[in-house]
Amino acid sequence: MTDARTYKVIQWATGNVGARALRTVIEHPQLELVGLWVSSPEKAGKDAGELAGIAPCGIKATNSVDDMVATDADCVLYMRQGTDIDEVCRLLASGKNIVTTRGDFHHPRSMDPDVRARVEQACLEGGSSIYSTGSSPGFVTEALAIPLLSLSRRHECLTIDEYADMSTRNSPDLLFNIMGYGVSPGQFDQRKVDYVKHDFASSMAQIADAIGLEADEWDAVGEMSAATNTAEIAAGTIEAGTVAAQRITITGLRGGKPVLRFRANWYCSRDIEHPEWELRESGWRIRVEGDTPLDVNITFPVKPEDYAAYTPGLTAHRAVNAIPAVCEAPPGIRTTVDLPHVIAKF
Structure with a gap:
């Protein structure tokens, strides 16, 4: 019975999402933290509990990949910035399963063939699995889409609108310099479009x-x-006449007709020149068109001042909850389609 088993976990990185995952692992009744890798030299040597914002737990952070590869663990929660395939393959070949919030493994068939072959070989060597998940992509594009579509026998299109109100986020460099709000409208940064397409198209391709x-x-x-x-x-x-809202639409077409669509609606103000965008409060709207039409709305009943503390869990918690299912799965690149339900253990 997997209910009786404790899984040994290494947390990989401690950004906003990683730090939340770290705390959750330490507090989880079915998980035991056995290692912590950090990218920052300043964090190396610190107690994991301290980095998670709770009491010390006796596990010290390290910069050493070698030490973590040598550590006996069932799973690595891989949440670093960027995916290091060499690193991933070493961990998998050492027998450690990986649950990651990186979006590189949602759809094995669309991966770079050489990278896929390396990862699958590492899984075979270690008898291990790797799984990409999170809130979006992940939960809303896969785990929620599957039961919604299970009500239909004729499908036309599934459309997921994600709304993110950025007006309460006090991050001037991110909003103005990186995301491009508050400037005169011009050509949309194609790199941003390609980045969103990479993760969301692969996630929705799995469902298609x-x-x-x-x-x-x-x-x-x-x-x-x-x-x-x-x-x-x-x-x-945000001055009048400057960029206040952006949206990126990723559409999967079959025979020229939309089958699946994801639309990211990010905004700093709803008073915009395109009222037909129908911007809503932060959350998701999922519409199913077919013989069983559905219109599902999800919002987050959280005060604006609490958002910074709330949002990391949206991504981190599903990854933590997926650990038992991934550890018990056959070796390979696993997907939401072939895994059992991810069930939270409280």
Whole structure:
């Protein structure tokens, strides 16, 4: 019985999501933290509990990949910035399963063939598995899509709209310099479009394959909308006529018709030149078109001042909860389609 088993876990990195995952592992009744890898030399040697914002737990952080590869563990929660395939393969070949919030493993068939072959070989050597998940992509594009589509026998299109209100985020460099708010509308940064397409197209391709409607083309479009009124946000000022909202739409087409669609709606103000975007409060709207049409709305009943403490868990918690299912799965690159349900153990 897997209910009686304790899984030994290594946490890999301690950014916003990683730190939340670390705390959750330490407090989890079925998990035992046995290692912590950090990228920052300043964090090396510190107690994992301290880095998680709780009492010391006796596990010290390290920069050493060699030490972590040599550590006896069932699973690695891989949450570093960027995916190091050499590192991933070493961990898998050493017998450690990996659950990651990196979006590189949602759809094995669309991976770079050489990378896929290396990862699968490492899984065979270690008898291990790797699984990509999170809130989005992951939960909303896969785990939630599957039961919604199970009500249908004729499918037209599944559309997922994600809404993210950035107005309460006090991160001027991120919003103005990196994301491009508060400037005159121009050409959308294609690199941003490609980044979103990489993760979300692969996630939705997994579902398209599973329902027998493989997409033969994935379209990606980025759009901007300017503010109609000057808006004061936590990070500064969005002047009227400058970028206040952006959306990126990823569409899977089959025979020229949309089958699956994900649309990221990110905004600092709802007073924009494109009211037809129908911006909503942060959350998701999922619409199923077919013989059993559905319109599902999910919002987050959290005060704006609590968002910074709440949002890391959206991504971290599903990954932590997936550990038992991945550890018990056959070796290889695993997906939401072939894994059993991810069930939280409280």
